[in-house]
Amino acid sequence: MRLELTPRRQAGPFLNLAAPVLAVGFTAVVGAVLFAALGKPPLAALYAYFIEPLSEVWSLHELALKAAPLILIAVGLSVCFRSNNWNIGAEGQLIVGAIFASALPVLAPNATGPWVLPLMLILAMVGGALWAMIPAVLKNRFGTSEILVSLMLVYVAVLLLDYLVRGPWRNPEGFNFPESRSFGADALLPELISTGAWGGRGNWGIVIAVAAAVFTTIMLTRMLKGFEIKVGGASARAARFAGFDARRTTFFVFLFSGALAGLAGAVEVAGAIGQLRPSISPGYGFTAIIVAFLGRLHPIGIIAAGFLLALSYLGGEAAQISIGLSDRMAQVFQGVLLFSVLASDTLVRYRVKLVVVRAQERVAHD
């Protein structure tokens, strides 16, 4: 007896959309079971997780704050993944982007003017792209695994950041806390709505993220570059036949995804945080991988998926406060979600068949 996966003739557009919805539903069910096992009322816990954060203005702002970096990174990763390049190190590229962006307000704290923030954003993209260039160049030159190299570089980036905020970039007036100095007003992302009934902390990061998603959609669907990426992902041989250099494509997608991850780093330090700290991201670079797949590697789908995963962060915090659930629950949710997205993707594309070898056949072979 064995299980066989046979490809389905044609996965309809309906099933394609249904897969992520199914995955979310399955995650909710698993969550409910887990809550029950922990002795918490499942429905109340699910409510605290997924509905409560949506019911207040301040938490909607928080949602936008958390969704922005997720969307930015995932949009870049989707381009990478579509071309069959596996950048797993967006977290590191985010950190290096944040370091590059912070260089300006930290090293030149007296710089003021409207050019400061745009320059920081550009620096962040350069930093993220440079960090992502390392696995791309090593892959192209020596055939190394971009998965391993990009992942390992995350830890290098973490230590680099740690060194900077504890050493040379530590705030001289900061009582030896491992933090950089706080950024000046011109180095901060303005808030979208700062006062009034709808006011809150949400800043322009989310606008930048949506703009990046729209730009990427246009690139993927209307431009030759997007076509190159698509062909490269579908068949390396056909891409070579088309004259698309696989190394150039690899280089481009890593630079592109690294730049967007770096930008996400700038949005974090120049937005919600306002300074450089040893820890600037609760794993956005890794969570964005889930966002990219949940959004079906499509920039617009990624916007929706980004908000959903942002909700899982917020819900984790809320459930910790209101019903005393461990914040590890958020990570469990994210893991289950990625698992069920991949599983439902497989089930949409393949039919599972249980093959039973009949007795007479076995006898015939003996």
Added chain:
Amino acid sequence: MAQPPLLSAHGITKSFGPLRACSGISLSLHEGEIVALLGENGAGKSTFVKLMFGALQPEEGGFEWRGAPVRFADPAAARAAGIGMVHQHFSLFEAFTVAQNIALALPGEAMDTLIERTRTVSETYGLPLDPNALVADLSAGERQRIEIVRCLIENPQLIIMDEPTSVLTPQEVEPLFNTLRTLRDEGRTILYISHKLEEVRALCQSAIVLRRGELITTLDPTDTSAKAIAEAMVGGTIAHLNRRAPSDAEALKDVLLKVDGLSHGSDSRFGTKLKDINFELRRGEVLGIAGMAGNGQSELFACLSGELRSEPGAITLHGVPAGQRGIEARRGRGAAFVPEERRGHSAVQSLTLTENLLLSRHRAQDGTVSRAGFIRGRVAHDMLNRIVRRMDVRAPDGPVTAAALSGGNLQKLVMGRELDRPLDLLVVNQPTWGVDAGASANIRQAILDLAAGGAGVVVISQDLDELFEIADRMAVIADGKLSDARPTVDLSRTDVGLLMGGSADRQEPALAP
């Protein structure tokens, strides 16, 4: 009272969606005969054989085996009843020996008895084979013998052979036919699927012709001309190729493409190295490159197209060293390329037809992409309509992907894509592989027209009939070496066959004066 037929089919019908692959097919196969199953691609041959072999189940109708109704749930049941099949594409593991490969198909057999039985079968039927040889070291003909022996070891009464000669040199065909005749004389029945009508006429006592899923006629091939059989298959008349002399005889002196000492190591373990290849191609001529599969054709194609780079001077295009130029740069100099494999090389299944055109048509001259890098959908769409009309591509309506096209129609689209722009040079590998007779004639005519218009064409093909039909000069590639090109009119099939077997370095075949 006559014996009941070995196998008879009654009103076999099978549909795939709206397509009726087999529609009410009834026939009988008797003991001790070789019957040809003929039809164009898509006529329903392989569906019918799969139904017979239990790989598919008919919706209507049924089979009788020796007069008793029978239903094979799967190929294992068909094999147990006494039906064997030799597939066109080998399913052999190159890293294993002959006997190990045979053992894989017959689980539960002891290895030493298998080796013994392999020896017996191969001696009895004139299929020389060393059971302990590694498959990777064997030629295509020897590999086919493994498939045949593997089938015969189960002692089948009915043997289905799917295009067995497509991988053989002319010299290898006759021994195979002798084997098949021996099997027939023992009272076995052979269902012989082939596109090569002369072979069918030499071997088979009767021929069943399928067209669009229906049995059109059963005829006596020994008594019917190949042209008449082909017309029964197509259901119309087949146009003769029209060879025109190039209009501008002066221009023909130009050497368009010169290959000088081209050598290339192979990327893959079982690939073929190219060894010191030399030839010249002039305007207005079609150069044919014959050879058995896997003798370096794909490597040579990749070097000519620029998918593999070579020494700068090894390939000269228009008098300029081009060995280091990429495929797009060569396209920019008026060259076009059509590789053998369509799925995943010259076309991508998951892309739409328009996107597939863009694969080789995304340069500025094509107008499909703006200077800023945006794709001009309308231009590409007009291009698609033009090509579909010109090449008679049968595609479902609407924006479909290449997966929706049959192999033959996809090849028409790919050929049309390259012929749709002004060309100096066309390099094509297996231009009509898997394409039906009518469309093949169109493609060959297009190649001749292109040469008549002053372009040069390199046709790499394993189909000798095709090369004798369209090539002005012919060379043979064997084990990565290319023989000197000679005018086709001076060559016989025997000459080419000897070269295909790799005898170029041992002796030059005697040429007709």
